[in-house]
Amino acid sequence: MTGEDFKSANIILGEPNLIRDILPELPSLKWVQSTWAGVETLLGPGLRQDYHLTNVRGVFGRLMTEYVIGYLLFIERLMLQKIQAQQISRWDNTPPGTLYGKTLGLLGVGSIGSEIAKTAHHFGMNVLGFTLGSESSQYVDRYFHPPYENEFASLVDYLVVVLPITKKTYHLVDKDFLGSLPGGAILINVGRGSLIDDQALITSAKSGHLKACILDVFQEEPLSEGHPFWKIPNLFITYHTAALSYPEDIAPVFIKNYLLFFNDQPLLNNVNFLKGY
Amino acid sequence: MTGEDFKSANIILGEPNLIRDILPELPSLKWVQSTWAGVETLLGPGLRQDYHLTNVRGVFGRLMTEYVIGYLLFIERLMLQKIQAQQISRWDNTPPGTLYGKTLGLLGVGSIGSEIAKTAHHFGMNVLGFTLGSESSQYVDRYFHPPYENEFASLVDYLVVVLPITKKTYHLVDKDFLGSLPGGAILINVGRGSLIDDQALITSAKSGHLKACILDVFQEEPLSEGHPFWKIPNLFITYHTAALSYPEDIAPVFIKNYLLFFNDQPLLNNVNFLKGY
Numbered sequence: 142m143t144g145e146d147f148k149s150a151n152i153i154l155g156e157p158n159l160i161r162d163i164l165p166e167l168p169s170l171k172w173v174q175s176t177w178a179g180v181e182t183l184l185g186p187g188l189r190q191d192y193h194l195t196n197v198r199g200v201f202g203r204l205m206t207e208y209v210i211g212y213l214l215f216i217e218r219l220m221l222q223k224i225q226a227q228q229i230s231r232w233d234n235t236p237p238g239t240l241y242g243k244t245l246g247l248l249g250v251g252s253i254g255s256e257i258a259k260t261a262h263h264f265g266m267n268v269l270g271f272t273l274g275s276e277s278s279q280y281v282d283r284y285f286h287p288p289y290e291n292e293f294a295s296l297v298d299y300l301v302v303v304l305p306i307t308k309k310t311y312h313l314v315d316k317d318f319l320g321s322l323p324g325g326a327i328l329i330n331v332g333r334g335s336l337i338d339d340q341a342l343i344t345s346a347k348s349g350h351l352k353a354c355i356l357d358v359f360q361e362e363p364l365s366e367g368h369p370f371w372k373i374p375n376l377f378i379t380y381h382t383a384a385l386s387y388p389e390d391i392a393p394v395f396i397k398n399y400l401l402f403f404n405d406q407p408l409l410n411n412v413n414f415l416k417g418y
Numbered sequence: 419m420t421g422e423d424f425k426s427a428n429i430i431l432g433e434p435n436l437i438r439d440i441l442p443e444l445p446s447l448k449w450v451q452s453t454w455a456g457v458e459t460l461l462g463p464g465l466r467q468d469y470h471l472t473n474v475r476g477v478f479g480r481l482m483t484e485y486v487i488g489y490l491l492f493i494e495r496l497m498l499q500k501i502q503a504q505q506i507s508r509w510d511n512t513p514p515g516t517l518y519g520k521t522l523g524l525l526g527v528g529s530i531g532s533e534i535a536k537t538a539h540h541f542g543m544n545v546l547g548f549t550l551g552s553e554s555s556q557y558v559d560r561y562f563h564p565p566y567e568n569e570f571a572s573l574v575d576y577l578v579v580v581l582p583i584t585k586k587t588y589h590l591v592d593k594d595f596l597g598s599l600p601g602g603a604i605l606i607n608v609g610r611g612s613l614i615d616d617q618a619l620i621t622s623a624k625s626g627h628l629k630a631c632i633l634d635v636f637q638e639e640p641l642s643e644g645h646p647f648w649k650i651p652n653l654f655i656t657y658h659t660a661a662l663s664y665p666e667d668i669a670p671v672f673i674k675n676y677l678l679f680f681n682d683q684p685l686l687n688n689v690n691f692l693k694g695y
Binding site for chain 1: 480481484485487488489491492494495497498500501503504507509510511512513514516517518537540541542639640641643648654655656657658659662
């Protein structure tokens with residue numbers, strides 16, 4: 142199929158990176174429903190903004206939560222160490238750690254962050270949230286806003302980065318921020334690669350200041366063969382699979398919005414071109 | 419310290435396997451507070467039963483729950499496969515699985531099983547429980563009792579074995595039971611080693627009928643060097659660390675019971691010598 146086939150479309154349902162290429166060729170475009178949460182590729186400078194852009198919210202929270210809890214437990218319970226002991230038939234009863242009583246910091250508390258907060262609360266964690274201003278989750282025990290990034294960072298055992306990427310959030314996790322995290326913190330990035338300064342992250346992981354990093358997203362995807370991330374022992378790569386867009390999750394979102402669109406009602410999950418999310 | 423030092427003791431707080439050895443030498447014994455949940459070593463034939471035996475309940479559920487959820491996510495999210503891909507710099511975006519909508523079967527629903535049920539419910543799982551008769555957890559969607567072991571087994575994606583060991587539960591998970599599990603099931607044993615017939619388990623794991631087994635407890639601990647469990651790729655050993663007895667968890671249990679004992683009140687967490695739990 143080529144861009145040609147789309148010429149008469151009013152509505153496009155699809156992945157933002159594919160839609161971006163055909164955006165100039167759609168004279169009748171009224172509405173784009175993204176199958177992803179992150180739509181930053183449709184917000185670049187010079188791109189048209191004369192249509193309704195909606196993304197997917199509320200369906201990735203559950204998957205992201207399983208991912209975050211799973212990897213925190215993977216680290217806390219020393220799973221890799223236990224497997225390595227088994228390989229040499231060594232009875233390794235080193236006491237594992239626990240989530241209970243730990244402090245989880247959410248860098249971003251939208252629909253995904255709120256779901257993670259709810260489950261963290263279920264596991265007896267304290268939950269801190271850093272947002273630009275919103276304070277919508279009842280499961281966040283304490284909120285922080287700019288310019289208190291580093292104070293927020295200094296209080297967390299686990300940092301979960303789940304912000305959208307905008308001009309304001311680019312490289313928010315930089316050398317200063319990472320330095321403010323307590324020694325032994327665990328960092329998980331399920332937001333976007335460019336929220337983090339890679340060089341600072343590499344330094345922080347290699348020095349052991351971070352106990353572990355679990356990265357789902359990267360500034361370049363797939364990662365190039367020679368990228369230093371591949372070979373850092375306490376850095377775990379998950380290949381942008383933390384929360385995939387499954388048809389059974391996305392279709393109901395589209396259908397609901399389609400009925401609204403058809404009846405000239407306001408659409409759900411509208412993206413604000415100015416804010417970028 | 420020798421057994422001699424304990425001679426005048428009315429109260430013993432400690433590990434059942436150590437207490438067993440000094441049991442005959444305690445003429446004034448009135449009460450034993452075990453630091454573990456499993457007290458079967460104090461229930462063997464010929465052992466005295468002329469004292470109050472209490473165990474620890476309600477504190478291991480939280481740790482066991484983290485263990486169970488952690489290892490289910492470890493398998494579902496293909497964590498080991500993802501690490502192996504990273505070792506050869508291969509971008510492995512194989513879609514992972516999810517807990518949501520799966521059916522977890524609890525073989526045993528006491529205080530630990532109830533906690534696991536609650537969290538399984540939080541993650542959107544269906545929860546089935548097999549017990550000898552009790553039906554106390556509100557988070558179990560459906561209960562099964564003897565002789566419906568195999569019907570229960572046939573309905574679960576995940577089997578979590580969390581029964582105490584008694585004459586009635588010895589080798590409850592045998593060849594028939596394992597054969598009744600659906601292909602691709604995941605088995606976790608946090609109860610006792612002898613709940614499961616090891617030979618049948620080895621066959622079931624090696625054939626791939628079980629996708630994975632995670633074993634915390636064994637008929638002999640530590641496992642002998644030549645034990646076949648060490649070398650089965652889809653069998654993971656966790657060295658009896660699923661829920662360790664931490665002083666900060668055990669002390670409050672003892673203190674509460676000590677105050678009851680001192681005031682001639684009935685103790686909490688009494689073990690019934692006849693039932694064996």
